[in-house]
Amino acid sequence: MSIFHAIILAIVEGLxxxxxxxxxxxxxxVSSILGINEDEFTKLFEVCIQLGAILAVVVLYWKKFFNANILKFYTKLAIAVVPALIIGYLFADKIDALLESPMTVGISLVLGGIVLLFVDNWFQNPKIDSEEKVNIFQAIRIGFYQCIAMIPGVSRSAASIIGGMQQGLTRKAAAEFSFFLAVPTMAAVTGYKLMKNHELIFAHSENLQLLLIGNVVAFIVAMLAIKFFIGFLNKYGFRVWGIYRIIVGLIIIGALLMNVDLKV
Known part of the structure; x- marks a missing residue:
């Protein structure tokens, strides 16, 4: 992996x-197109640069993470992340196997896109407009929705936002709760991967540099993406994202059916 590859992947992660x-x-x-998909460090890199992305959430919403109600806030997040931790641990090997299937990604993108075309019509009378009004039981239900995203191509963000809307949250509140929930979820996944594959970081002298660059780029891009997404979501809803997912998914499926090498 080169610095160029690291920057491209970090931009994709942040966006x-x-x-x-x-x-x-x-x-x-993207890693397959760049020709670095078979590199073990690339797979670790793709997970580790999530730290930069989740740091963007903490910085943008620092008042949530460091305020007088911090115990209640973190308790909800801790409980909501439990389903993902348990299911992720129990089915780690099967999840890793799915991560090597571009066809799974393509199909998941299309099916998820179809859902997003209609999701705005399903939840039209939200009653919860802020994280403070989310109770423990609603938080854990959203956490179960998040587990669906262990299938590559589903999207953790989409699954948890839809879960939030199903629990009565507005689009904005559901999106923000999804951002908050990403912090412990992604931190746990990244920590586990680092402990399991820490030797890869020091296998080559430039790996630490690549991780630093990747996290910085992912942090900056994620900050911009989050600000953009909240405003866009409030104004336009999910339909555009559904159309985008379907187009990308069909391109991937079509490429695979034409025997284009997307092996990961």
């Missing part, structure tokens, strides 16, 4: 992590 279009799916395809 897609909090949008309902699947950051994992996009990075799987």
């Amino acid at each position: 897609t992590e909090f949008l309902p279009i699947s950051s994992t799916g996009h990075m799987i395809i």
